[in-house]
Amino acid sequence: MAAQKRIETIMTSETWGRVRDVLREEVGQNNYRNWIEPLEFAELEDGVATFLVPTGFIGNWVERNFGDKILRHMLDAGARVSRLVFTVPNVARPKPAEAGSPPANATHVRAEKDDLPGAPLDPRFTFDSFVVGKPNQLAHAAARRVAEGGPVTFNPLFLYGGVGLGKTHLMHAIAHEIQARDPSLRVVYLSAEQFMYRFVQALREKQMMDFKHMFRSVDVLMVDDVQFIAGKDSTQEEFFHTFNALVDQNKQIIISGDRAPGEMKDVEDRIKSRLQSGLVVDLHPTDYELRLGILQTKAARYREQYPDLHIAEGVLEFLAHRISTNVRVLEGALMRLFAFASLVGQEITLEKAQDALSDILRASDRKVTVEEIQRKVAEHFNIRMSDMIGPKRQRSIARPRQMAMYLSKTLTTRSLPDIGRRFGGRDHTTVMHGVRRIEELKQSDTQLAEDLEMLRRALEA
Numbered sequence: 477m478a479a480q481k482r483i484e485t486i487m488t489s490e491t492w493g494r495v496r497d498v499l500r501e502e503v504g505q506n507n508y509r510n511w512i513e514p515l516e517f518a519e520l521e522d523g524v525a526t527f528l529v530p531t532g533f534i535g536n537w538v539e540r541n542f543g544d545k546i547l548r549h550m551l552d553a554g555a556r557v558s559r560l561v562f563t564v565p566n567v568a569r570p571k572p573a574e575a576g577s578p579p580a581n582a583t584h585v586r587a588e589k590d591d592l593p594g595a596p597l598d599p600r601f602t603f604d605s606f607v608v609g610k611p612n613q614l615a616h617a618a619a620r621r622v623a624e625g626g627p628v629t630f631n632p633l634f635l636y637g638g639v640g641l642g643k644t645h646l647m648h649a650i651a652h653e654i655q656a657r658d659p660s661l662r663v664v665y666l667s668a669e670q671f672m673y674r675f676v677q678a679l680r681e682k683q684m685m686d687f688k689h690m691f692r693s694v695d696v697l698m699v700d701d702v703q704f705i706a707g708k709d710s711t712q713e714e715f716f717h718t719f720n721a722l723v724d725q726n727k728q729i730i731i732s733g734d735r736a737p738g739e740m741k742d743v744e745d746r747i748k749s750r751l752q753s754g755l756v757v758d759l760h761p762t763d764y765e766l767r768l769g770i771l772q773t774k775a776a777r778y779r780e781q782y783p784d785l786h787i788a789e790g791v792l793e794f795l796a797h798r799i800s801t802n803v804r805v806l807e808g809a810l811m812r813l814f815a816f817a818s819l820v821g822q823e824i825t826l827e828k829a830q831d832a833l834s835d836i837l838r839a840s841d842r843k844v845t846v847e848e849i850q851r852k853v854a855e856h857f858n859i860r861m862s863d864m865i866g867p868k869r870q871r872s873i874a875r876p877r878q879m880a881m882y883l884s885k886t887l888t889t890r891s892l893p894d895i896g897r898r899f900g901g902r903d904h905t906t907v908m909h910g911v912r913r914i915e916e917l918k919q920s921d922t923q924l925a926e927d928l929e930m931l932r933r934a935l936e937a
């Protein structure tokens with residue numbers, strides 16, 4: 477029974493991931509960020525889907541305004557749900573008399589009052605569970621340094637990068653670590669949107685003094701998705717003052733955004749320059765090795781929980797190749813495979829994986845075409861497009877051509893014969909030979925590996 481519940485919970489959690497995407501389209505970005513994003517699916521039992529919400533207020537609002545929609549989409553997506561429950565996690569908050577001691581279950585950031593400004597921290601987002609690779613090593617190192625405490629050197633630490641690349645994970649990891657090292661520190665993590673929400677609420681309820689006091693008395697302030705304040709002048713103003721007050725007191729600030737401060741639109745210059753005044757590091761798009769590392773780490777965790785489930789060799793490699801959008805999608809795919817394995821009770825072979833994940837694989841099929849690849853590669857190596865598809869065999873032309881074939885095979889869904897046709901009517905065995913040659917060379921020729929990576933990024937941008 478417990479196993480059944482676990483499976484249903486995994487499946488529903490996966491369904492929830494998809495339903496969220498549908499809701500994002502349906503309710504609009506603002507509503508989505510305010511009300512849907514904070515929901516965390518917890519479990520499914522007897523048809524009751526339980527969601528954790530940061531506050532009772534959000535839970536009530538979501539239930540009243542979005543409950544029906546959520547239920548309808550969950551049912552449409554195949555979840556066996558009959559009712560939704562929104563509940564605030566049971567977190568031990570310090571009673572006034574124990575205000576100096578940490579909460580027993582530190583999934584919330586501690587604050588002085590019940591009216592704590594911080595958002596919940598995800599207990600899974602720790603440094604231990606963060607897989608480090610070339611694209612994120614600098615960001616990881618900077619996050620570690622800040623989390624170790626000591627004299628404040630980078631202030632603020634500004635982390636930026638595309639969707640689902642681990643910004644929030646790293647911020648939570650820093651908060652967990654700081655809190656574990658010194659539970660007396662007041663660490664506040666929240667999204668820029670929540671900051672605005674608090675600010676507007678304080679204005680409305682004429683509690684600006686409390687608001688200012690609360691934010692100026694924290695030891696570490698972490699603001700996620702700062703791009704949200706773009707175009708919101710009074711929030712920016714307040715953010716600026718809070719920021720300055722904390723920097724003046726030598727308190728650590730950590731900010732994340734979807735782009736570098738200098739590239740943010742509708743943000744005042746003085747704020748941009750403040751955001752740039754510490755250390756700015758970016759999380760690059762994942763590369764194949766990092767994706768594989770993440771999949772292997774997460775698969776190992778699943779295996780600890782479900783030792784009977786097997787995924788055939790090569791499946792994780794296949795996923796790492798084919799799903800390059802973001803880590804969240806990668807995780808969803810893996811979770812679905814394990815849920816699938818537990819349902820069918822058989823090893824998940826590559827074929828079954830392709831079947832089970834056909835929608836995800838289709839969605840992550842890049843739109844890039846063989847022609848674009850040929851053009852980009854030709855430009856990069858300064859050769860003519862006609863040589864790319866023509867008969868010349870000298871290495872300065874044949875090698876870029878093979879690289880273009882390799883990229884066509886890995887970045888598009890075209891078959892080998894189809895790729896061959898697009899390379900001047902070559903046979904599929906010629907393409908296969910080219911792809912293999914590049915796979916081999918990638919291991920020994922670092923220049924070639926770098927060129928490939930650069931081209932891949934440019935094509936996927």
Ligand SMILES: Nc1ncnc2c1ncn2[C@@H]1O[C@H](COP(=O)(O)OP(=O)(O)OP(=O)(O)O)[C@@H](O)[C@H]1O
Pocket residue numbers: 601605606607608612637638639640641642643644645646701734770803804807
């Ligand atoms: N290097 C990594 N190792 C392990 N898990 C990762 C890594 N990078 C991202 N993840 C996982 O991917 C998911 C998405 O990451 P996260 O929410 O931190 O992304 P984000 O950059 O904040 O995205 P957004 O722009 O949507 O806010 C999380 O479940 C996170 O644990």
